Amino acid sequence: MAKTSYLCWSLLTFLLAFSTQSAEMPLNMTQGVTEISQQVYDLHMKIFYICCAIGIAVFGVMFWSIIHHRKSKGVAPAQFHESTKVELLWTALPVVILILMAIPATQTLIAMEDTSEADVTVLVTGSQWKWHYKYMDHKVEYYSLLATPRKQIENKLKKGENYLLEVDRPLVIPTGKKVRFLVTSDDVIHSWWVPAFAVKKDANPGFINEAWTKVDHPGIYRGQCAELCGKDHGFMPVVVIAKDQADFDLWIAQEAATQAAAKAEELKLLSMNMSKEELMALGEKTYMGYCAACHQPTGMGIPGVFPALKGSKMALEDLPAHIDIVLNGKTGTAMQAFAKQLTLSEIAAVVTYERNAWDNNTGDVVQAADIAKAQKP
Amino acid sequence: MSTVTTDPHAHAEHEHHGPAKGLKRWLYTTNHKDIGTLYLLFALTMFFIGGAMAMVIRAELFQPGLQIVEPDFFNQMTTVHGLIMVFGAVMPAFTGLANWLVPMMIGAPDMALPRMNNWSFWILPFAFSILLASLFMEGGGPGFGWTFYAPLSTTYSSDSTALFVFSVHIMGISSIMGAINVIVTIMNLRAPGMTYMKMPLFVWTWFITAYLLIAVMPVLAGAVTMVLTDKYFGTSFFDAAGGGDPVLFQHIFWFFGHPEVYIMILPAFGIVSSIVPTFARKPLFGYASMVYATSSIALLSFLVWAHHMFTTGMPVFAELFFMYCTMLIAVPTGVKVFNWVATMWRGAMTFEVPMMFALAFIVLFTIGGFSGLMLAITPADFQYHDTYFVVAHFHYVLVTGAIFSIMAAAYYWLPKWTGHMYDETLGQWHFWCSLISVNVLFFPMHFVGLAGMPRRIPDYALQFADFNALISIGGFAFGLSQLLFVWLVVKCIKGGEKATDQVWEGAEGLEWTIPSPAPYHSFTTPPEIK
Ligand SMILES: [Cu+2]
Numbered sequence: 004m005a006k007t008s009y010l011c012w013s014l015l016t017f018l019l020a021f022s023t024q025s026a027e028m029p030l031n032m033t034q035g036v037t038e039i040s041q042q043v044y045d046l047h048m049k050i051f052y053i054c055c056a057i058g059i060a061v062f063g064v065m066f067w068s069i070i071h072h073r074k075s076k077g078v079a080p081a082q083f084h085e086s087t088k089v090e091l092l093w094t095a096l097p098v099v100i101l102i103l104m105a106i107p108a109t110q111t112l113i114a115m116e117d118t119s120e121a122d123v124t125v126l127v128t129g130s131q132w133k134w135h136y137k138y139m140d141h142k143v144e145y146y147s148l149l150a151t152p153r154k155q156i157e158n159k160l161k162k163g164e165n166y167l168l169e170v171d172r173p174l175v176i177p178t179g180k181k182v183r184f185l186v187t188s189d190d191v192i193h194s195w196w197v198p199a200f201a202v203k204k205d206a207n208p209g210f211i212n213e214a215w216t217k218v219d220h221p222g223i224y225r226g227q228c229a230e231l232c233g234k235d236h237g238f239m240p241v242v243v244i245a246k247d248q249a250d251f252d253l254w255i256a257q258e259a260a261t262q263a264a265a266k267a268e269e270l271k272l273l274s275m276n277m278s279k280e281e282l283m284a285l286g287e288k289t290y291m292g293y294c295a296a297c298h299q300p301t302g303m304g305i306p307g308v309f310p311a312l313k314g315s316k317m318a319l320e321d322l323p324a325h326i327d328i329v330l331n332g333k334t335g336t337a338m339q340a341f342a343k344q345l346t347l348s349e350i351a352a353v354v355t356y357e358r359n360a361w362d363n364n365t366g367d368v369v370q371a372a373d374i375a376k377a378q379k380p
Numbered sequence: 381m382s383t384v385t386t387d388p389h390a391h392a393e394h395e396h397h398g399p400a401k402g403l404k405r406w407l408y409t410t411n412h413k414d415i416g417t418l419y420l421l422f423a424l425t426m427f428f429i430g431g432a433m434a435m436v437i438r439a440e441l442f443q444p445g446l447q448i449v450e451p452d453f454f455n456q457m458t459t460v461h462g463l464i465m466v467f468g469a470v471m472p473a474f475t476g477l478a479n480w481l482v483p484m485m486i487g488a489p490d491m492a493l494p495r496m497n498n499w500s501f502w503i504l505p506f507a508f509s510i511l512l513a514s515l516f517m518e519g520g521g522p523g524f525g526w527t528f529y530a531p532l533s534t535t536y537s538s539d540s541t542a543l544f545v546f547s548v549h550i551m552g553i554s555s556i557m558g559a560i561n562v563i564v565t566i567m568n569l570r571a572p573g574m575t576y577m578k579m580p581l582f583v584w585t586w587f588i589t590a591y592l593l594i595a596v597m598p599v600l601a602g603a604v605t606m607v608l609t610d611k612y613f614g615t616s617f618f619d620a621a622g623g624g625d626p627v628l629f630q631h632i633f634w635f636f637g638h639p640e641v642y643i644m645i646l647p648a649f650g651i652v653s654s655i656v657p658t659f660a661r662k663p664l665f666g667y668a669s670m671v672y673a674t675s676s677i678a679l680l681s682f683l684v685w686a687h688h689m690f691t692t693g694m695p696v697f698a699e700l701f702f703m704y705c706t707m708l709i710a711v712p713t714g715v716k717v718f719n720w721v722a723t724m725w726r727g728a729m730t731f732e733v734p735m736m737f738a739l740a741f742i743v744l745f746t747i748g749g750f751s752g753l754m755l756a757i758t759p760a761d762f763q764y765h766d767t768y769f770v771v772a773h774f775h776y777v778l779v780t781g782a783i784f785s786i787m788a789a790a791y792y793w794l795p796k797w798t799g800h801m802y803d804e805t806l807g808q809w810h811f812w813c814s815l816i817s818v819n820v821l822f823f824p825m826h827f828v829g830l831a832g833m834p835r836r837i838p839d840y841a842l843q844f845a846d847f848n849a850l851i852s853i854g855g856f857a858f859g860l861s862q863l864l865f866v867w868l869v870v871k872c873i874k875g876g877e878k879a880t881d882q883v884w885e886g887a888e889g890l891e892w893t894i895p896s897p898a899p900y901h902s903f904t905t906p907p908e909i910k
Pocket residue numbers: 129132192193194228229230231232236239
């Protein structure tokens with residue numbers, strides 16, 4: 004017995020030593036940065052304390068009997084086996100406690116679900132495996148992709164501070180304003196979650212959900228997709244930057260201007276030809292960012308799930324079909340439409356890349372103009 | 381099957397004969413004890429296969445970054461681990477216990493439908509062979525989670541989905557047949573004088589569980605069939621583009637899934653209600669209220685399914701309804717825990733292994749119940765949902781709940797089954813190793829979840845690293861500890877101190893009146909109950 008308890012103690016100290024190392028991980032739910040998230044936190048703690056109190060009372064009684072009412076103490080067992088009074092009491096008492104819990108829960112819930120009178124509305128669309136943000140009152144929209152380099156995930160590079168919680172283009176919202184999120188999906192169900200706002204809403208394909216937040220302090224807030232959405236579910240983070248109104252206005256104006264300029268540039272590019280080297284370089288970059296998750300960096304795909312592009316008939320021969328599938332995707336499969344996600348030149352480049360990389364050496368060169376032609380028959 | 385009819389001995393009830401010899405005995409058997417043993421051994425095997433998958437998961441999560449498996453395979457591991465543990469380990473183990481115990485407890489010679497009993501067991505190995513084989517298909521096995529939400533399981537799944545659907549159908553048929561058998565047996569074969577309100581609680585809880593099974597397994601069958609037709613035959617039940625709704629899938633699934641949770645815990649309540657009085661040497665407190673509590677839990681279980689779906693975007697009214705109903709379940713569950721504690725109060729307790737597992741069950745299941753209550757609070761659920769907090773919650777109710785109760789049952793009735801006492805020292809080792817490791821495994825998950833780690837991810841942010849390493853260590857230790865159990869069971873089957881008929885000083889009930897090991901046919905003449 005002594006040996007057992009010695010073992011237990013050494014294990015316990017080992018565990019404690021372990022847990023002190025991870026000082027950076029908070030041990031509790033975040034209080035967040037909004038009124039709602041604070042209310043949720045308070046609710047969480049209230050229920051937690053109630054549970055603790057009940058637990059201490061019940062287990063207290065139980066351990067009291069374990070210690071005192073044991074045969075080795077020579078006690079004779081009592082024989083009572085029912086008491087309507089006591090049984091009624093411990094049916095009724097929990098009901099009262101539950102009602103006390105339900106009241107604040109109901110209040111918070113009703114506040115959380117009131118999405119009316121929003122100042123800013125953002126359409127949030129999940130797709131395998133990235134988020135798309137569209138400001139409904141501005142001409143601004145963009146995709147937000149995981150920014151952690153592949154090499155860090157594969158343990159070939161040291162992992163950065165915000166490993167897996169960083170994106171190329173975060174969502175930007177103004178502080179002090181009610182921001183409404185319309186949440187939907189292009190493919191499977193995702194769930195848009197920012198713990199600091201206590202907002203988690205499923206993105207259902209074909210339906211639009213609503214959520215809202217009002218952030219008081221500027222800052223960077225990180226979250227993740229919460230609903231299993233396939234292979235790279237663990238790799239689609241959410242990053243939101245809250246800026247005060249002036250900064251936000253500046254940012255959105257700039258962003259709108261840049262996006263308008265890019266569109267104009269696109270049109271200009273139509274009349275110009277890029278060299279094959281330029282196309283291959285841009286194509287590789289685009290491919291790694293948008294296609295490699297499924298078709299793999301080697302172009303080999305994943306047998307039975309995502310087809311190989313290396314040596315594929317479409318990539319070697321049928322150019323119109325190739326352009327078409329990249330532009331419009333294929334309904335009923337994971338192959339999504341890229342017409343809105345990529346610029347004409349990016350699509351031209353990625354098609355060129357796929358037709359020349361991995362020994363696909365077709366020699367084909369596709370220009371933005373070809374894509375534009377394919378788009379408007 | 382012709383095999384069933386060609387054996388003339390299999391059903392000859394009145395002869396005093398032993399079982400057939402060799403493999404045939406097990407293949408053709410219609411004996412409730414043989415079938416019970418088959419179920420239990422099958423469940424144990426599945427427990428280790430599903431456990432091995434959990435080890436793969438924990439090995440991958442030991443450190444941040446991708447080390448051992450690809451994300452795709454990781455998803456297949458979480459999916460198949462869940463399916464195997466639910467349908468292959470916990471449910472068959474309970475059915476095995478029902479087979480062994482229900483006839484002995486109600487004074488019956490056997491189950492009422494012995495041939496169906498054989499059939500309901502023997503289709504299971506096929507179901508799980510199909511499921512496991514699908515892992516080796518091109519494109520891999522099912523990777524959409526054991527909850528197989530559409531459209532991830534329809535449009536976006538690999539071709540092994542057809543095999544998945546087929547195997548779930550077989551599991552469902554097996555469960556339904558098992559449930560029918562339990563109901564028919566209990567309704568018809570009780571010994572004279574054994575009224576419903578005199579049945580042992582294990583029989584009561586299984587009786588109610590069987591009704592739950594019959595009610596919801598067809599719903600699951602419907603869900604998988606719709607997945608099948610959506611994927612292969614052009615229907616759009618769950619596809620908005622064709623007028624369907626992906627959230628409809630979740631409603632159907634959880635209408636099955638929530639009662640399913642109680643299917644996996646009600647028999648556990650019955651087990652604990654048998655063990656605690658024996659080792660407290662005092663009758664169970666509040667027998668009648670236990671029965672009523674079990675029934676109310678079963679009824680309420682049909683009204684709470686959408687608490688798994690608070691984030692799907694339901695109207696506030698629905699969210700409130702499901703929140704209140706879910707909170708209500710705490711009341712009958714509380715009654716049970718209070719009754720167990722009251723049973724111990726002023727008893728004369730001893731702490732053999734079955735009692736230790738039962739006590740651990742009471743404490744740890746209650747912790748799982750507390751986190752369940754927290755999850756019921758909709759606004760807080762928005763933060764907990766789909767995080768490790770949920771993973772912690774359901775492993776507390778399923779591992780330290782259901783599986784601990786099964787362990788307790790195994791220790792409690794092993795002497796009756798084998799005729800030998802198990803090795804108490806080894807059993808205590810198994811208990812303490814399991815108890816410590818299981819908490820190292822699952823308790824930190826609460827913190828990881830609250831800190832914001834989503835479930836079902838193969839890689840995670842750096843802040844979660846230390847806790848995940850700790851959890852993995854707990855996982856490996858828990859897995860290894862279970863080998864002690866196998867060793868103990870083998871030892872107990874082979875020999876050991878001879879068990880008396882009553883086995884435990886405080887044990888009461890018909891199964892303790894017959895010899896140990898129990899004769900091949902328990903009660904050929906029904907006992908008289910006063
Ligand atoms: Cu996602």
